[in-house]
Amino acid sequence: MKLNFSAAEKQYLLDNQDKDPATLMLQAGRYPDLPVAGLAAQIQARQKIKNKLPTWYQEPGIIYPLLVSTEQSSSEVTARYKASLVSGRLLIDLTGGLGIDSFYFAQSVKEIIYVERSSELTQIAAHNARLLGATNLNFVTEEAAVFLESFTGLADWIYLDPARRSQANQKLHFLADCEPDVLQLLPQLLAKARRLLLKTSPMLDIAQA
Template identity: 45%
Template sequence: MTDQELKEFILRHETDSTAELMLHRERWPSIDMQVAVRCIQGRAKARNKLPVWYAEPGLLYPQSLSLEQCSSQATALYKQRFVLSVDRVADLTGGLGVDSWSLSQPAASVDYFERSEELCACARHNFVALGRDNITVHCAETTPEMLSRIPSDTYSLIYLDPARRGRDGGRVYSLRDCEPDITALRPELLRIAPRILLKASPMADIRVLLSELPETAEIHILSSENECKEVLVLMLRGNAISAGNIPITAVELSSGEDVAEFHFTLREENEAAADLAAPSEITGYLLEPSPAILKSGAFKLPAVRFGLRKISASTHFYTAPVPVGHFPGKIRRIIEVLPFHKATIRDFRKKYPACSVTARNFPITSEELRRRLGTSESDTLRVLATTASDGSRLLIVSTPSI
């Protein structure tokens, strides 16, 4: 089977059932059907996640887990901002190679390290197919012994995306439970390179990261498609910025572009004082920060910087009487605000037969409230059930702001 034969077969059959292809593999004796099926399945997952990779049908895809865990194209391209044209980069957790591929574009060179021989073989093939001739593949595991053999300052930047699955296959979130354990390797890594870029779990606690990684100089939180995707930590050798003054950037990505960024420090957030809205002041527009901002812990600063009022101290929604430009999140137009009474529940379905339901800082769940209101789902109308600053329960009905 030649590469060209495999490529043509994949393009011809990429919409076919892979189960049927495997069942009738004898029809194509010259094709390694397991490889072909894996590539077809991989391309299906890469179509939206990695459009540049999808556009090259000659790429090889290993086990599905590596594709599920790899960076998306948007988040991989974002990491290029940390790379200089003179940088020699080491990617110590190579995986599928998406981050190495992205980092190699601005960098002078990238050394890709990966312990899986299968992943190394796929990466070596794919880097050539993608035209990346400045990446060297090393089949090696990142261990203290391996790092000890690398001379000091060999690299100017080290990138790591530690595996977040335990020995039993379950997800782990603590840095100490990931492989490799960067908290243990930190001194050795900073000997080899003055800068370390770490991709941490999107579930990681920012304050815990700062306490475990004292050389942290920047935190970047990336979200897209209404979900927090990555937490990036930039560490600098000898850095002594106090945790409260470390710059934090919350970014909402769309099609590989930054559509909204919010910059702050924990000190600024701690010192901010957000005005609270009385129930009668919840009019005009309802604003919800991006998942990246919510993950960052910036709950008061958005209100201060954009002249908003918080619905309540514990509810991270805001209101404004007029439209707000460049807000990093969703803006919806408020239709009406209703008290959460029996009469409201009784009549709600008549007025809003279709309405998505969200409960925040409320005594019952979204599912239970949807059952009580008796509404069906809607792509436009939404009701937010929440507790106001005076303790009253409210239903805020809204529609997308045009």
């Protein structure tokens, strides 16, 4: 995915930020020199996150991935709350995603290691963090289990927000059904961090987790 917009592309995004993306696609022929399909997708994502991520919305250079990633990301309000719960030298975010949580954790913890298995998401999160002025994040593209196996230090915190939707887009509640499987990783998690912070489904029955 392209990580920088040309001046013409930025102007197109600003001029059309409130317009219907489907209509923009129909009018693509008016702009033969612009990648209208990609820009319309960015506009659609920006419209989706306008209230959820106002800081991101206000920065025109921010890049957005597939809509599913923006829809499943934390809001700024919840990310700030989670960041208020942690402190210390090192926090590892094992489910980095769009990087919203990592960005706010970086305001409470000295060093953040963002871990994400998707190289595209990692590149996007790193680009956006730099654009927003974060300097204490390290970005790693790797499966959570693989990272834990190779990590030899001791973090103050490890944070996980497992994916709670199946490939068929069905909601999942049990930890063992989510990705990554926190229960399977638990021995390594307890060995590699002083504390764990885990976001789960509000429907989770702790006794049956």
